[in-house]
Amino acid sequence: MPAEPAAFYGQLxxxxxxxxxxxxxxxxxxxxIGYDVCNQVLRDGLRFSRDLGLWGVTERGELPPDWPLAPHVTRMDNMLYASGQEHVRLRGAFKAGLRKVGAHWRNTQIRIVADQLIDSFVDAGRADIVGQYAVPLPVAVLTRLFGFPLEEAEVLQRAVLTLLDGGEGALAAHEExxxxxxxxxxRRRREPRxxxxxxLLEAGLTEEETIKTLWLSINAGIGATTAWTANACVLLARAEDVRIDLRGSLRDIPSIMERVLWDHTxxxxxxxxxxxxxxxxHGTIxxxxxxxxxSLAGANLDPRFGGPxxxxxxxxxNGSHxxxxxxxxxxPAPDLAKAIVEIGVGRAWTRLDDLELTDPSxxxxxxxxIIVRMPEELNVSWDPARARARARTLAPIGE
Known part of the structure; x- marks a missing residue:
């Protein structure tokens, strides 16, 4: 993706x-890329269907073999590709599955994971805040919420990021x-937890529907929350005015998160x-x-919201992004995504409130x-003695 999205979409x-x-x-x-047009297409399910089985390219057999984006356009038995009552049923089952995990337990798990990750690098005084924190945090949290064995977290992380990149190795990652x-x-059919x-199984989904719903949930959940967390960390590390405002209570973490949703969707x-x-x-046949x-990013950067x-x-x-x-x-799960990002970014800022770019240049x-916007890495530094003192005062949860 381009370094300056606004300029890129401006040319388009x-x-x-x-x-x-x-x-x-x-x-x-x-x-x-237009805000109004994007809104129109999103809301008009009759003229613009989510059923990619209707795609002319696949109907005519024109999709190239081994196309790396194929997993993202292959119809599955989940709510993403359903419509009408079938969509209502599958979406309702997903929400029922979410309710199986209480908000208090969920939030506690996020804090535990966040503190454990920070503990693993805090004494070094520097870290790649993307690779060592923003990426593993949502993976570890969702691994727990979905009940995967902890040793499978690395598999999920590697496969999802490769799949979302859509390049070489994407199809193998999809299979894995x-x-x-x-x-x-x-496993869960035999051993409920x-x-x-x-x-999801208790909500009445078949095993195949559960598998496809879980595929969607993991890709969307890990992809979106990882990118959101990483982009919020970029804003914290690069923008001194943001850090000053946070210290002075002129801004809070939710406002930083909202800024990211607009500017770095x-x-x-x-x-x-x-x-x-x-x-x-709108003039195009x-x-x-x-x-x-x-293009949610293109829509959110539409000039209708004003110039720079x-x-x-x-x-x-303004929540109309x-x-x-x-x-x-x-x-269907904004509260879960918000909890992971708000607690994760908030915990990092609370314990490392003097973090800054290791190399400002x-x-x-x-x-x-093309699906998610996320940095490869972001090297930041802080005073480890200050961080240790804050940790003692703030009493991180730990395991």
Whole structure:
């Protein structure tokens, strides 16, 4: 992804709010970058279906073999690809599974994991806050919530990030992830526990539906919360004014999180929607069976919210961003994502309140994924003696 998204989408806007693109060089699609158009497509489930089985490219057998993005466009028995009453049933079962894990236990697990990760590097006085914290935090938390054995966390982390990058190794990662999930669902069918997977099975999903729902939950959960946490850490480390405002209680962690959702949307593009009929979409003729990629990042950076000088004031406290999507398929678990990021970023800031970039001139390298926006690494430093003193005062939870 580009280092400056606003400039990148600004150039694309010269073609209008709906831009013709090719995925991975050969597969045609439309990239929707206008806020109003994106909202329209998200909310109109009749003309723009989530059922990717209607995609003309696959119907005509034109999808290249071994296409790395294939796992993201292959229809599965989960709520992402369903509509109508089937979507209501699958989404309801997912929410029932979430309720199997109480909010208090969930939040405690997030704090425990956050403190354990910080404890592992705090005395060094420096760390890659992305690789050593933002990436493993959501993985470890969701591993516990879904009831996976802890030794499988590394498999989940590696497979999901490779799959989201969509390049070489993506298909192998998809197979590895699917096998790991399948084994775990069979395990929970035999040995129920107080975890989310047991909750999905108890809600009436078949094993296959549970496997596909878990595949979606892990990819979306790890991908979105990892990117959100990492991008919030980038803002903390790079923006001195943000750190000053936090120390002076002029801002809080939720406001930092909201800023990230607007300016560095964690889930950049959603693949996608299929036009169910020919339609004139804000001046662009989209044919039946065409694929639309919804650029949540492009929509959130739409100039309708003002230029660089006015944008921040127009969006502060404004929850109308599209980071959660919209319509029937909007994110079904915002509270879980918010809890992981708020507690995780908050814990890092509480214990390392003097963190800053190790090298102020370091350039951030962003992952190649078109789906999530996330830095490869971010090297930060702090005073370990100060951190140890704060740890004693704040009494981290630990194990």
């Amino acid at each position: 806007r010269e073609h209008g709010p709906v831009v013709p693109v090719h995925l991975d060089g050969t597969v045609p699609a439309w990239l929707v 992830l699917s096998q790991t999930i399948s084994m775990h669902v069979h 107080t975890d989310m997977v047991t909750g 964690p889930v950049q593009q959603v693949i996608g929607r299929i036009a169910t009929a020919d339609v004139n979409l 989209v044919r039946r069976g065409d694929l639309l990629i919804l 000088d006015a944008r921040t004031s127009n969006t502060n406290g 599209l980071a959660w999507g919209n319509g029937a398929h909007e994110c 370091q350039r951030i390298r962003w992952r190649d994924s």
